[in-house]
Amino acid sequence: MAxxxxxxxxxxxxxxxxSQLTDGAVTTEKLVADVNFRNLIINGDMSIAxxxxxxxGETTSGYAVCxxxxxxxxxxxxxxxxxxxxxxxTDVPSLFKNYFTVSATTGGDNCGLWQKVEDVKSVQGTYTIxxxxxGTNPNGGHLELALRQDFGSGGxxxxxxxxxxxxxxxxxxxxxYTFTAPSLSGKTVGSxxxxxxYFRQPADDNTSNAWSMDLTGVQLEVGTSASDFEFxxxxxxxxxxxxxxxxxxGSASSNTMLGIGFNNDASSCQTYLKFPTTMRSxxxxxxxxxxxxxxxxxxxxxxxxxxxxxGSNIQMSLNVQATSLTVFRGGFNxxxxxxxxxxxxxxxx
Amino acid sequence: xxxxxxxxxxxxxxxSYKITFEDGRIYSVPLDEDNTDYQAILEWVAEGNTITDxxxxx
Numbered sequence: 280m281a282x283x284x285x286x287x288x289x290x291x292x293x294x295x296x297x298s299q300l301t302d303g304a305v306t307t308e309k310l311v312a313d314v315n316f317r318n319l320i321i322n323g324d325m326s327i328a329x330x331x332x333x334x335x336g337e338t339t340s341g342y343a344v345c346x347x348x349x350x351x352x353x354x355x356x357x358x359x360x361x362x363x364x365x366x367x368x369t370d371v372p373s374l375f376k377n378y379f380t381v382s383a384t385t386g387g388d389n390c391g392l393w394q395k396v397e398d399v400k401s402v403q404g405t406y407t408i409x410x411x412x413x414g415t416n417p418n419g420g421h422l423e424l425a426l427r428q429d430f431g432s433g434g435x436x437x438x439x440x441x442x443x444x445x446x447x448x449x450x451x452x453x454x455x456y457t458f459t460a461p462s463l464s465g466k467t468v469g470s471x472x473x474x475x476x477y478f479r480q481p482a483d484d485n486t487s488n489a490w491s492m493d494l495t496g497v498q499l500e501v502g503t504s505a506s507d508f509e510f511x512x513x514x515x516x517x518x519x520x521x522x523x524x525x526x527x528x529g530s531a532s533s534n535t536m537l538g539i540g541f542n543n544d545a546s547s548c549q550t551y552l553k554f555p556t557t558m559r560s561x562x563x564x565x566x567x568x569x570x571x572x573x574x575x576x577x578x579x580x581x582x583x584x585x586x587x588x589x590g591s592n593i594q595m596s597l598n599v600q601a602t603s604l605t606v607f608r609g610g611f612n613x614x615x616x617x618x619x620x621x622x623x624x625x626x627x628x
Numbered sequence: 629x630x631x632x633x634x635x636x637x638x639x640x641x642x643x644s645y646k647i648t649f650e651d652g653r654i655y656s657v658p659l660d661e662d663n664t665d666y667q668a669i670l671e672w673v674a675e676g677n678t679i680t681d682x683x684x685x686x
Contacts, residue, residue: 561663585656
């Protein structure tokens with residue numbers, strides 16, 4: 280093996296100035312290419328799916344499979360699946376493990392998938408968005424990427440950018456689109472503003488034909504060209520997703536402890552829950568299954584409901600409802616031993 | 629689409645909203661103006677809908 284001698288001499292202080300750097304010698308792309316966390320899209324590699332790995336027959340708007348990716352059926356019907364690449368595949372870089380299949384069994388204008396990047400002020404200047412995709416197209420022959428500035432509750436009216444058309448084939452392609460976000464000068468930014476990237480059946484294509492898109496490697500970064508996709512460790516990716524959605528998943532082998540507290544009244548047991556990361560806002564409780572309360576003595580009761588008592592973006596006091604509880608007796612809330620048991624908290628945009 | 633919104637009390641203190649959607653989903657929504665479900669309730673009320681308030685009494 281050849282050894283490389285590393286230079287040890289340093290540039291003398293002040294020896295490299297602007298006269299040594301000709302115009303174009305240092306480009307934005309060169310500076311950005313190795314910047315960590317340059318991708319404003321979270322879960323662009325579709326590796327995190329806390330809610331589940333598939334959903335079928337979706338006819339509304341919501342979050343169902345891959346974290347941070349919201350579907351919008353818009354008159355169509357969507358099947359959604361987190362899929363895994365075959366090991367050793369070479370169609371896309373081998374570090375990709377997953378892709379998101381959005382299958383419109385019935386198409387419709389605006390039917391598709393978007394991600395909202397928190398805070399409209401996050402995207403200012405010239406950016407490039409890139410993605411890997413394959414599949415089939417709506418009857419109009421192509422899909423479109425629609426970009427929007429949304430100034431949030433109480434903010435200025437939304438601003439739509441120029442759409443970008445792209446055509447899928449049966450082979451993976453990497454697409455990219457460079458754009459300049461309109462100036463924010465004079466705008467009012469309200470609560471929960473965002474920048475949205477929306478992959479959809481075009482707004483002017485209201486055909487109902489089926490189409491399907493496999494999507495992964497979505498990256499939104501500053502500059503005029505797409506750099507290599509930035510892969511993050513799974514735990515980092517998960518924690519970034521948990522800012523917006525946190526699901527405590529039950530175990531098939533044992534109960535999952537949620538918290539120890541007391542019976543607030545005869546119909547609820549109050550416990551405290553600490554979130555694994557700071558959430559965007561105080562979250563809503565959006566789903567639960569297998570929730571139960573117990574005094575550790577004589578009974579375990581299935582919950583009839585659960586509600587937020589108080590909370591913030593780092594913790595919550597929740598009331599798990601059941602019947603005939605003994606007031607002020609100590610108790611605890613758990614998820615029963617089932618892999619389908621869960622408690623879901625959402626502070627999505 | 630929101631079907632109903634109800635105020636939820638704990639020990640006579642108003643603590644959250646309960647949203648029931650037309651598809652049967654139920655959310656418990658905190659009193660946080662940055663929460664988008666809370667914002668959706670405000671929009672729903674602005675459209676002329678009424679929040680159910682059964683009070684906090686036992």
